[in-house]
Amino acid sequence: MLTDWFEVHDERFRALVLPNVHVERLFSDGRWLEGPVYVPAGRYLLFSDIPNNRVLRWDETDNSISTFLSPSNFANGHTLDRQGRVLACEHFSRSVTRVEHDGTLTVIADRFEGKRLNSPNDLVVADDGAVWFTDPTYGISTEYEGSRSPSEIGSRNVYRVDPHGDIAAVYTDLIQPNGLAFSPGGDELYVVDSGCEPSALYAFSVVDGAVLGDRRLICECPAGIYDGIRIDRHGHIWAGTAEGIHCLAPDGSLLGKIRLPETAANLCFGGAHRNRLFICATRSLFSVFLNTNGL
Template identity: 55%
Template sequence: MLTDWFEVKDPRFTALVFENVHVEKLWSGARWTEGPAYVAAGKYLLFSDIPNDRIMRFDETNGAVSVFETPCGFQNGRTVDPEGRVVACEHGGRRVSRREHDGSITELASSYKGKRLNSPNDVVVRSDGSIWFTDPTYGIDSDYEGHKADSEIGASYVYRIDADGGDLTAVATDFAKPNGLAFSLDEKQLYISDTGLSHDPAGPHHIRVFDIAENGRELTNGRVFATCDAGVFDGFRLDCLGNVWASAGDGVHCFAPDGTLLGKIRIPEAVANVEFGGLNRNRLFITATQSLYSVYVRVNGARNLARHVG
């Protein structure tokens, strides 16, 4: 029998989780945790405590959690690019930035057609070096997770930055609040969550999937992949089989590539994001409201080039 941490919706889920493994609570003390990114070279996880304007660091070698940086521009989502550099979304700076190997910060995008971005939320890097990110208004809606301001663009888009740091283009303009995003294993598709329910009781609370055009610059054929039955899907990751592990109000929801809900990992706090890490990328880190959790699973995190960090 599986432990009480797991809820099986489809028999296939039992092949992805262990019967005798429990979810571990690694740390608590944040206001809203987000943006987990595992840095394989250092065996540590970076994650955000957005309202407290700090980046936290979990050291996998000894279990210690410490403040990595504060203030940090109210950082939210982040990822590690193929060169091992951390690319981050800043609510406060209203920009996407990259930490270079020497510790310096490079600004990658802060405006679109002469208007300031809203508050970049989550980001992924494709193997061709292009950077894709979402830009809802959460960081400018109030002074809690950034600095209150009006949206200069007047909408929430999904953007793409050229690999050479050149053009910034809007690749999706019909979202209410675009949020988490991830590439399919072959990078021919892009999954994007819409958390518009946060601002509208009738708003979207689903993940859509798009085909990426052969030129690698455009999204086509958008359709709903899965709808959340407990709050909204915020951040999510794929495993090496193409299953989608998505954050939700009652824990982590796991979907098969065909959109079937396979099962849930129950977490006693609303989950914001997840990340596969550890030596074999079989440890699922979970950022949930005030706390950081983890659980070992039978499947490994995706190792496509855009997510491969070691």
């Protein structure tokens, strides 16, 4: 029998969860937690506490919490590139940055057509090394998560930075682009629009690895908004919502939920087998072992 943490809506969900596990609360002293990334080389998780302007580090070896970076330029989303380097979306500097292996910082993108970006939110790295990221205005709309500033670009876009550093706006018709993730094989890009009502999750075909083609609606969020998303090796979509995590089939069918007492903002797979889901949910960091693995 499944624990109370899990809510089954489709029998396929039972194969993805384990009957004898529980959700663990690893940390509970944040203001608005976001942007988790698991770093396998060090067996630790980095995650953002945006209003407190810091990035925290949870150590898998001893469950300790420490400050990784403060101030953090109100960093939000994180990911790793193919060389294991940490990339971050920074609200305050309005940029995407990368920490090199020697500790130096490289700016991946901070402007488009000579104008400052809004406040990069979340990002993924494609197989060819290109960095794709969303750029809503959450970090420039108040001082709570960045700095109140006008948008120089005047739109909220999805961007791609190729391995040579050239930036292109690949989609410009969303209200507030947010979480994003590639499908297995990389032939589709999933993007959340958390600014429309109701919040929506879309899939775009990826043409020649560099251009977004047709858009199709996957589903609309029935509980709050969709925020961060991750994909498992079977192609299921795991999405943050007001109820916790929703697990969706690639066609948008709701398979099940991981119920949490706080709104889930973002998530990632980690651990030695990438079968542990880490969830940033308002003030707390949660984790749960699943019967599936992240891409």
